[in-house]
Amino acid sequence: MxxxxxxxxxxxxxxxxxxxxxxxxxxxxxxxxxxxxxxxxxxxxxxxxxxxxxxxxxxxxxxxxxxxxxxxxxxxxxxxxxxxxxxxxxxxxxxxxxxxxxxxxxxxxxxxxxxxxxxxxxxxxxxxxxxxxxMGGLMITEPDFGSDALNMQTFFKENQDAFHLQGKKHWAGLTGWADFWLLTARKKSENDELLRDIDFFICDVTQKDQGIKVEEFYDNLGLYQIPYGRNHIDVKIPKKQKLKPQTTGVKMMLDLLHRSRMQFPGMGMGFIHRMLDEAVIHCKQRFVGGKSLFNYDQVQSRLSKLQASFTVCSAMCANSSKVAGVDKDLTGIGIEANSVKSVITDLMQEAAQSVTQLVGAKAYRNSHIAGRGITDSRPFQIFEGSNDILYAQISEGIIKQMKRLKEKNFFQFLKGNELTSRSADHLKKLFNFDLDLQLSQRKLVELGQVLGRVISMEMVFKLADNGFRNDLIQGGINMLQDEITALMSNFHLSPQPLVVEDYQQGSSWLDLV
Structure with a gap:
């Protein structure tokens, strides 16, 4: 290194x-x-x-x-x-x-x-x-506090001319490599209690008392070019290297993370474009039964979804360019940012899986762009907020707004929301019902998957307004509508099976033959 x-x-x-x-x-x-x-x-x-x-x-x-x-x-x-x-x-x-x-x-x-x-x-x-x-990176996640960032245990105490930070951080991209780090920590009071707010510090590992010890490099499954690991933090940061929030440290963190999530489509754009190009080239060159794969109906189905994902991602990039600039406060756009991050990372993983399926055994190798794409794109659904958590948070945010407006009809609410108004009109038959505002966690996740795609469809409509070619727009809308229809059907199903804890009793098939 x-x-x-x-x-x-x-x-x-x-x-x-x-x-x-x-x-x-x-x-x-x-x-x-x-x-x-x-x-x-x-x-x-x-x-x-x-x-x-x-x-x-x-x-x-x-x-x-x-x-x-x-x-x-x-x-x-x-x-x-x-x-x-x-x-x-x-x-x-x-x-x-x-x-x-x-x-x-x-x-x-x-x-x-x-x-x-x-x-x-x-x-x-x-x-x-x-x-x-x-180069520089960010350390938030801790071994015992992953998604629960607000309860991080890395702490700092203020001395006369520096802040002394101590703790553990892991899964920070560029571990052991970056010259600078943004470190997050909570202030420890005189009676050794951690305050709720979070502060950010610039750590320059090339300077005295700011070196970070890497305790272990992880054998990450994909993204081999990026080192990850577990870090021991015991550094003294000069006071000039503390970030200054406009209000609170937690809001600064939300602004930072929301802006980062709004930039995931940039990474998704080139990746999905490459998956689409690889799939089209392979299917035109590969002949089965006397005709190219490109002419088979099921292959066309996969290719059309890849192309639709390309369109949806284009819409997200255009949207982020307008609303996610560093001059804007993104603290309050959690619903939009979570939708963008979760939907595009789902589409990235599905794209890699689909191309691998089309190419077949040749793609099931680390040296093939599609097979490698499966493991490289998979962690995008996990880091910076697991998609399951983000989908639940999307639903919680929408339900909170519906309660505040005292609106139970799902369509009426979506019709009046700037993130969903046009797509709600397009999907009125699916959404014209009273929503139960006391949903189980799994139903929150399912509803969040729907909402993420409805918000994405709104971005596609806006992309059409800007002159994006109509046939690609229609393909993107059709794909999202198909996914939303399927997800809503599952959402309305009543059974919510639970795990049978003692399943090993009476469940051996061999005892029955």
Whole structure:
């Protein structure tokens, strides 16, 4: 890992001017990826190795892609959301792991630092990103407190000139690799009680008393290029490196996480586009029974859903470009952000599974883009909020709004909500009923799956307004409508079976023959 870090510095003459047109920057990134993944190296071989080959990282970072996440006053491109999404899309067409590396740096480090850090802290951080190709990540999750982030046990005490943080963090992408970390901790009072609010600190691991000890590197199932592990935190952070929330630390965390979730479509865009291209090429070239796979009805069904997923993801990218900029407060958009993250990550996993099914045995290898895509896209449904939890939270948020408005009719509520008004009209027959506002947890999840797709359909309608081609729009709407219809049918089913704890008694088939 130290070898990789040592190779990251790039001489001044190789840097790219940050203000060049975005398409020019992305074009150079594509050329670098072509060079390292297909000419000087083989991406199928990289997929079997941990980490990124030093020369590959050096060539890719020579384009200075992370300048996209840095404010203009510090030499960057201005942290424009559409540009960041385009960067993630470009990278994920070749490598989902590389795209996630960019996403961790931009959404989970550079954007919050640019928005909430003190000016004296920003200057050094951004200078090193621009000139030395440093990297940064975020540590929230703890071994005993995963999704329960508000109960994290990492704590800090304030001294005369520094904050002393102690605790454990794990599953932080770029473990042992990043030069900077955003660390989260709760303040410990004089009577040793942890306060409820959460604070964020910039940790510079290259400085004295700020080193983070990696206790274990995890053998993550996919995303081999990104190191994960368990970290021991015992650092002293200068006071200038504490982020300053506009209100509370919890709201700052929500703003950060919601913005990050709104950027998942950038990673999903290139990935789904690649899955679609691979599937179409294979099906046109593969002949079975005297005709190409492309002409079989079931194959057309799979391909059309891949294409519809491409359209839905395009709609999400266009939407995030407008509503998720760093200048906006995203604290209160949990329903929208959770819908975007959960639906697009479901579509990513389904896309990889579908292409693997179409290609067959050849795809069931780590060296094949589709087979590798299954394991690389799977954790997207888990990190930054497990989809089951996010779907339940979507329903809880909607039900809370319905109670406040004293509205029980599901259609009437959706019709009056800006996130769902047009799609509700399109699906009136499915939604014209009184909703039970006291749902079980599993029904909250099922309803959240419906709502996530209804909100996604609204984004597709808006994409159509902007001139996206109509046949693709119709395919996206049809797919979402089919999924919503099936999910609503399941939602209305009454039986909710429970686990039989003593199932081993009287359940041996062998005793019956």
């Amino acid at each position: 130290n070898e990789i870090i040592a190779m990251k510095k790039v001489s001044p003459e190789t840097r790219i001017t940050p203000q060049e047109p975005i398409q020019q920057l992305l074009g150079k990134l594509k050329e670098k990826m072509k060079l390292v993944y297909h000419q000087r190296g083989d991406i199928s071989e990289y997929s079997k190795q941990r980490g990124i080959a030093p020369f590959a990282l050096r060539e890719i970072m020579a384009v200075n892609p992370l300048s996209i996440g840095i404010p203009k006053e510090y030499g960057g491109r201005g942290a424009i959301m559409s540009e960041n999404l385009a960067l993630l899309e470009t990278a994920s067409y070749e490598s989902l792991a590389l795209s996630l590396t960019f996403g961790i740096n931009s959404a989970l480090f550079l954007q919050p630092v640019g928005k909430y850090a003190l000016n004296e802290a920003k200057a050094d951080v951004f200078k090193r990103f621009m000139e030395q190709q440093n």
